Amino acid sequence: MIDVMMFLLVFFVLISVNVLPALGLKITPPSSARPDKVVERTRLTVGIDSAGALFLDGKPVTLEELPTRLRPVDGEAAPLVLISGDAASGLQSLVSVLDALKSAGVASAQIVTKPR
Numbered sequence: 001m002i003d004v005m006m007f008l009l010v011f012f013v014l015i016s017v018n019v020l021p022a023l024g025l026k027i028t029p030p031s032s033a034r035p036d037k038v039v040e041r042t043r044l045t046v047g048i049d050s051a052g053a054l055f056l057d058g059k060p061v062t063l064e065e066l067p068t069r070l071r072p073v074d075g076e077a078a079p080l081v082l083i084s085g086d087a088a089s090g091l092q093s094l095v096s097v098l099d100a101l102k103s104a105g106v107a108s109a110q111i112v113t114k115p116r
Contacts, residue, residue, distance in 0.1 A: 039077040044070065046109075048085035052093040063096055070104035078105055084112040 046066070047055035054061050056069055072078050083097060094111075101109055 041077050042072075042079040043082065044079045045082045045084055045112075046097055048083070048089045048093045048097065050086040050088040052089055054093075054097065063100060066097070066100040067104040070101065070106055072105070078107060081106050081109040082112055083109050 045055075045057055047058070049055070054063060054066060056066065061069060070079060070081065081101060083094070085094060098109070
């Protein structure tokens with residue numbers, strides 16, 4: 001019985017090592033005169049608590065310094081911004097954050113919500 005189990009174990013190990021890498025497609029992509037680079041976007045989270053205080057990735061930040069912290073460095077793509085706010089925070093806080101995003105050059109943002 002142990003021999004059969006050992007045989008099965010060795011069989012599945014050898015098959016998984018040799019067969020699984022062959023499951024990927026081996027392709028040669030076409031060439032282009034001007035290929036675009038795939039740019040990884042930085043993900044930043046702007047938090048708004050119930051008192052209206054702002055946080056950038058969990059660290060306190062003021063509304064005045066938010067645009068400078070969100071501006072992309074030369075050559076980088078604009079960051080992907082998630083706005084996570086407390087349900088009790090006022091609408092003015094959200095509008096102020098959206099204005100700061102516009103002045104930083106961030107074209108779009110996502111608002112984090114929970115399902116009802």
